[in-house]
Amino acid sequence: MLIEGLSIRPATLDDAAQIAHIMNVCSLEFSGVPGISSAYLLFIWTRPTYKLAESVRVLVTAEDEIVGWVGLRHQQHIEVDFNMDVLPAYRGRVEQKLLCWARSRANEHITLAPEDMQVVLSTRANAKDSAHRVFLEHEGFQHIRSFWTMKRTLEGQPEQPQWAPSFQLRTFKELIEDPSQDDERISHAIFEAHEEAFADHWGHVPSTFEAWRERALNSRQDLGCFYLAMDGEQVAAYARCAEERGDGWVYTLGVRRAWRRKGLGLALLYHAFGEFYREGIRDIYLGVDAQSLTGATHLYKRAGMHVACEYTIYEQILRPGRDIRTQMLEQA
The missing domain is CATH 3.40.630.30 (Gcn5-related N-acetyltransferase (GNAT))
Known part of the structure; x- marks a missing residue:
């Protein structure tokens, strides 16, 4: 159940500024590195092939203030990855609802991927955000890689x-x-x-x-x-x-x-x-x-x-199969 007064809905172009604000709050809190601009979000969302209403959900109060969001993208339908951010006052109480939607949407890609291919759901968490990492691991995600932002x-x-x-x-x-x-x-x-x-x-x-x-x-x-x-x-x-x-x-x-x-x-x-x-x-x-x-x-x-700052990459297999992603360096 959602916290009383909260609801989830598809994102619109008008939500870009609020979502960018939430992303920046979270990024600055854990890494001290600014996140993203609303202009860049709008650039992504207005690409000809991007389907905003199908790819992004926002969690809103009764006054339509956004307190959390989740967005998906995919690579050839075999890797579906999502980003999710929640304002500090709501953390620990709403993430599962956002993840539930992400999983449901990601499962729709399974039938679009080649039959013999592995399909995975992936995400990242700031290495310093221990609560979110615990949440992902509790939900069955495995830490498989680390990435750095260098400066x-x-x-x-x-x-x-x-x-x-x-x-x-x-x-x-x-x-x-x-x-x-x-x-x-x-x-x-x-x-x-x-x-x-x-x-x-x-x-x-x-x-x-x-x-x-x-x-x-x-x-x-x-x-x-x-x-x-x-x-x-x-x-x-x-x-x-x-x-x-x-x-x-x-x-x-x-x-x-x-x-x-x-x-x-x-x-x-x-x-x-x-x-x-x-x-x-x-x-x-x-x-x-x-x-x-x-x-x-x-x-x-x-x-x-x-x-x-450091980010940890988490994955969950949605369908077993052949993994065509690069895993090691093949010598020419």
């Missing part, structure tokens, strides 16, 4: 990137504005570079070009902050960066197998740091698998970053 505060002009002579730094914006270039070919080349680089990322599920383009190439993204390390016509490595709430974020950084151990990852980081510094942004963040299969954590520490 660097720029006290002065960052290091200059060092590029080998054969590489050229470009931005996605430069390429698509070049009349001699084919936009579709460039987009596909970056997608292929991303899939190759992240095939060695734990938990990676192969994506489609259309899904990647909707997520990575959009009107909100400043394509001038989408940096490409080019080896001739080949995309050897890339970094997709953006400003969020006054901070700098390196959302994704990938180096293709054939171009690893050539300093490209570090050079891209230093270049991004320099661009953020030029824009007056001093705090830089990124997320990384704490047990990265490619040793990315060592790269980020070398670049002067430190662990700002």
